[in-house]
Amino acid sequence: MPVQQPSDHFLFVVAGGRRDGNSEQLARRAALRLPTGATQQWIHLADFPLPTFTDARHGEAAWQPLAEGPGRALLEATLAATAIVIVAPVYWYSLPASAKLYLDHWMTWLRSPGINFKARMAGKALHGISVSSDGDPTLTEPVKESLRLTAGYLAMHWGGFLLGAGNRPGQVMTDAPSVAAADKFFLP
Ligand SMILES: Cc1cc2nc3c(=O)[nH]c(=O)nc-3n(C[C@H](O)[C@H](O)[C@H](O)COP(=O)(O)O)c2cc1C
Numbered sequence: 001m002p003v004q005q006p007s008d009h010f011l012f013v014v015a016g017g018r019r020d021g022n023s024e025q026l027a028r029r030a031a032l033r034l035p036t037g038a039t040q041q042w043i044h045l046a047d048f049p050l051p052t053f054t055d056a057r058h059g060e061a062a063w064q065p066l067a068e069g070p071g072r073a074l075l076e077a078t079l080a081a082t083a084i085v086i087v088a089p090v091y092w093y094s095l096p097a098s099a100k101l102y103l104d105h106w107m108t109w110l111r112s113p114g115i116n117f118k119a120r121m122a123g124k125a126l127h128g129i130s131v132s133s134d135g136d137p138t139l140t141e142p143v144k145e146s147l148r149l150t151a152g153y154l155a156m157h158w159g160g161f162l163l164g165a166g167n168r169p170g171q172v173m174t175d176a177p178s179v180a181a182a183d184k185f186f187l188p
Contacts, residue, residue, distance in 0.1 A: 008038035011081035015045050015088040015099035022131035022172035026164045027087040029173070030129060030182040041077060045098040048074050053104040056111070063112050074102065075109055079117075083125040083159060086147055090132035093142050103150060118154060126151035127159035129185070131172050135165025160185065 012031070014024050024044075031040060048070035056063070066072050078084060088099040095103075109117040128147040132140050144161040151158045162185045166172030173179060 008035055008082050009080060010034060010038055010040045010083045010085055011077055012040060012042045012085045012087050013045060013099070013102060014042065015086065015096045015102070016091070017096065018169065019044060019046070021089060021169050022164060022166040023087050023089045023129060025170060026131055026162065026172050026178060026182050027085065027129040029179060030162060030185040033183060033186045035186070035188070041081070043074070043077060045102055050074070050098075050101050050105055053101060053108070055107070057107070065114070066109075066112055071105060071108075074105070075115070078106075078109075079115075079120055081124065083127065084156075085127040085129060085159075087129045088143070090130055090140050090143055093139060095143055095146060106150075106154075122155035123157070125157040125159040126154075127185075128161040129164075129182075130161070131164040131166050131178075133165070133167050135163055135175070135178060137163055 010031070012027055014027070016023060034040060050071055066075065086095075086099055088096050091097075094100075106117070106121075109115055126147060128144060130140060130143055137144075140163055144163075147161065148158050150156075162181055164172040164178030164182070165175045166178065
């Protein structure tokens, strides 16, 4: 009897200052080609306002169990996924603050007792989907590399970086190279 493999479950974490922008539209196009049988969940970080990150790694206070709220919901969605896709426009050659804050909270989850975050993240995939004004990859290395190196730190698989070009919402979908790259992004 063949062993049942858990099917892929993709969590799309959408960041940035507007909804249904270029990054999300490009990601939704790419998601049309997810592996057969894969499930998907979409989260906009604006709907999960995280508290300011506090670095309590070396403090005296004991770690508290994670309270119910946006952080707990994001943690559970993150752990439930086999692949996490950060969908984020390029802001100042970098990730938008909401995406960065989400990743900063990974450090809290790494240190919180009873979660076993590091071991449970190992082996998941991390992908990045982004749009910048002109789609110049030489200017978006910081975004790609911060995600790729974060994946490495957590022993995740690096799933690659999809970069599109566009400025006004929807403009990326009129850029043929961006759309062609999206159509290939999740293909094996
Ligand atoms: C705060 C801010 C900073 C930006 N910084 C850059 C940048 O460094 N490089 C760039 O090419 N575009 C930059 N842009 C343009 C956006 O990346 C571009 O408009 C993108 O399409 C927005 O994606 P969205 O529609 O998913 O929000 C910036 C836009 C904003 C609002």
